[in-house]
Amino acid sequence: TAEIKNSNPNYGADNFYYTFNIYNSIGEKIYTLTDNSFIYAGEIKYIFEANIIQKDIKKIELSFSEINWKSRDEFPKPEIQTREVKTESTKPINVSGLVINNNAFELSKVSIISFLFNENGIRIGVSKTELNNLKAFEERFFRIIFPDYISLITEAPALTIYNFTSNLTIGFKSEDVRLLQQFLKEQGFFDRELTNYFGSITKNALIQYQKKEGILPTSGYFGPKTRNYINSLTTPAALPKFNINEADPSLTKVYVEPKR
Structure with missing residues (x-):
């Protein structure tokens, strides 16, 4: 999951391409993923990619290209809201609720991303669902499932372990x-x-x-x-070792992104 912020309050992008490059502990590129998305003016957006199953992850790079900027008037963000959101601590954990299209037009797709946090407020899980063709003023139920095998969230990236024992200063060789x-x-x-x-x-x-x-x-x-x-x-x-079954239901957050 990547959080990106468009700090421009007047322009959004109705399309851009992004690329994830994932490297292992010896600097080798082990996975590349390219896709496209959009972002509204002044928006904080989350890009979520599931099923990236890699064990030895040292570094992740995210780059953008072919950004097609539009003014806020040309590419306005539709009005949408959620209600009755709840987290069920079953197996698998799931988050459900209602999403409401407050516009006089149909939304072609609504992406709903949910984040789980433990009692210390540390993000330990993320999952996503999508609703298609949400009609004008329609209210629709959604459910987001959190599989037990989430890997990039529940397993820490590989890190070099250091155990320094000596003081060092100018002129030292060791x-x-x-x-x-x-x-x-x-x-x-x-x-x-x-x-x-x-x-x-x-x-x-x-x-x-x-x-x-x-x-x-x-x-x-x-x-x-x-x-x-x-x-x-x-x-x-x-090193963080998180278990999504340690999620605090009261801290669940839901992010909704509509597309006309």
């Missing part, structure tokens, strides 16, 4: 320096070839990472604070 550079590269702060030397480039990259994460002081010194912080992010115990 395997830990190379691993630190690898971590900073994964985070988008280091764009050079990996070495085992801690120089000014490594220091500056570390400073930028410390600033982003709020680790003080932001000095570029790899001491206990930064070391323990990174170790805590990538230990096996820290």
Whole structure:
């Protein structure tokens, strides 16, 4: 699932193409999916693709092309609402309710996406259904099923596990320096070839990472604070392992997108 936002309040796109590229832990592209969609002016939209069954997922890239912009007047968002939405904690879990077309014209398709959250407010599941040919002012029942085998939601992507034990600073040479550079590269702060030397480039990259994460002081010194912080992010115990059966029904959210 990808969340995209059109920050332009005056223009939407009645068609655009998107491509998901999925990479494994060694950087190989293992899956590509291309499809088309649309987005209204000022809208937050969710792109949901099911049945992508891959185990070793390290990185997902999303790109857009051939965006056909239209003014809000040319491509207005139809009025639609839901009511009596409820989550049933059965097996499989399902979300149901009523969707209402508040327009004087038929909607060719209505996509309904539901998100499940656990008691801590962490998103742990997503599923989708579609209704076709919703007539003017029609009210129709919908049900969204959450299969037990949802993979991209319930299984964490593969992560490199780090266990730094040494303090590092300018002039140091060690395997830990190379691993630190690898971590900073994964985070988008280091764009050079990996070495085992801690120089000014490594220091500056570390400073930028410390600033982003709020680790003080932001000095570029790899001491206990930064070391323990990174170790805590990538230990096996820290990897999220979610079970949709832990969903809190009171936190369920439903997103509805109509298309004329």
